[in-house]
Amino acid sequence: MNLPRNAFKAALTSTQTQYGIWAGFANGYAAEIIAGTGYDWMLIDGEHAPNTVPSVLGQLQAVAPYTTAPVVRAVTGDANLIKQLLDVGAQTLMIPMVETAEQAQSLVRAMRYPPHGIRGVGGGLTRATRWDGVPDYLTSAHEELCLIVQVESRIGVENVEAIASVEGVDAVFIGPADLSIGLGHAGNPGHPEVQERIRHAVDATLAAGKACGILAPNEADARRYQDWGCQFIAVAIDISLLRQSAQATLARYREPGTPQTPSRTY
Numbered sequence: 001m002n003l004p005r006n007a008f009k010a011a012l013t014s015t016q017t018q019y020g021i022w023a024g025f026a027n028g029y030a031a032e033i034i035a036g037t038g039y040d041w042m043l044i045d046g047e048h049a050p051n052t053v054p055s056v057l058g059q060l061q062a063v064a065p066y067t068t069a070p071v072v073r074a075v076t077g078d079a080n081l082i083k084q085l086l087d088v089g090a091q092t093l094m095i096p097m098v099e100t101a102e103q104a105q106s107l108v109r110a111m112r113y114p115p116h117g118i119r120g121v122g123g124g125l126t127r128a129t130r131w132d133g134v135p136d137y138l139t140s141a142h143e144e145l146c147l148i149v150q151v152e153s154r155i156g157v158e159n160v161e162a163i164a165s166v167e168g169v170d171a172v173f174i175g176p177a178d179l180s181i182g183l184g185h186a187g188n189p190g191h192p193e194v195q196e197r198i199r200h201a202v203d204a205t206l207a208a209g210k211a212c213g214i215l216a217p218n219e220a221d222a223r224r225y226q227d228w229g230c231q232f233i234a235v236a237i238d239i240s241l242l243r244q245s246a247q248a249t250l251a252r253y254r255e256p257g258t259p260q261t262p263s264r265t266y
């Protein structure tokens with residue numbers, strides 16, 4: 001069989017914004033529901049959702065029949081974890097808290113086989129090769145792999161030009177929550193200093209010829225970042241959608257003034 005095409009990577013050069021959704025439930029059933037709703041991409045979050053390599057595998061299998069492209073966020077840029085995630089078939093990885101070009105270079109090396117990197121060969125044991133069903137996987141895999149580095153700290157933004165310029169880095173994703181707390185504006189990504197740093201990171205990434213993405217569940221934010229040139233934007237978080245919808249539905253029936261989250265009585 002052919003090496004599976006990475007629709008997310010291909011779309012990074014498109015002029016159309018790629019709309020994404022955070023998938024935080026950490027199971028295949030919920031991931032499949034999300035994949036059926038038509039977003040361009042979804043983020044299977046291994047940093048802040050309770051995912052493991054097997055749970056990521058289950059979600060990749062669940063969403064495989066759909067057009068929504070899975071992006072997997074690893075909890076760290078550890079080369080061994082990257083190896084496992086690639087072996088179970090993740091083609092696009094997002095790595096949090098990248099602060100230097102050297103860090104970005106080592107991530108690229110973790111995703112490539114020797115002599116270009118250090119990835120170990122799983123061969124016929126791996127879903128990535130479709131159990132040896134993909135001819136020339138060892139020499140062609142890198143064409144369909146995509147590396148997104150997260151820039152989400154003061155130092156990361158200071159180094160963003162060098163990070164984005166690293167050969168093998170396909171895109172930079174800005175983390176507004178971590179960046180704002182790191183700049184001393186906890187929970188306030190709209191603070192002018194945070195906004196200035198985000199704009200700088202977007203501009204520098206685009207100037208380096210790479211794609212830029214961001215998380216923006218608030219519509220006004222998403223549209224502003226789109227105007228600034230972000231090509232892929234996560235505009236929703238599945239867990240938040242469920243919670244907000246559950247609260248809004250209940251609020252239509254409760255008496256006005258009833259607490260939204262009554263405490264349990266034992």
Ligand SMILES: O=C(O)C(=O)C[C@H](O)[C@@H](O)CO
Nearest residue numbers: 048152175176177178179215
């Ligand atoms: O800093 C950010 O913003 C992110 O990296 C995204 C958060 O981790 C996300 O989990 C918020 O829900």
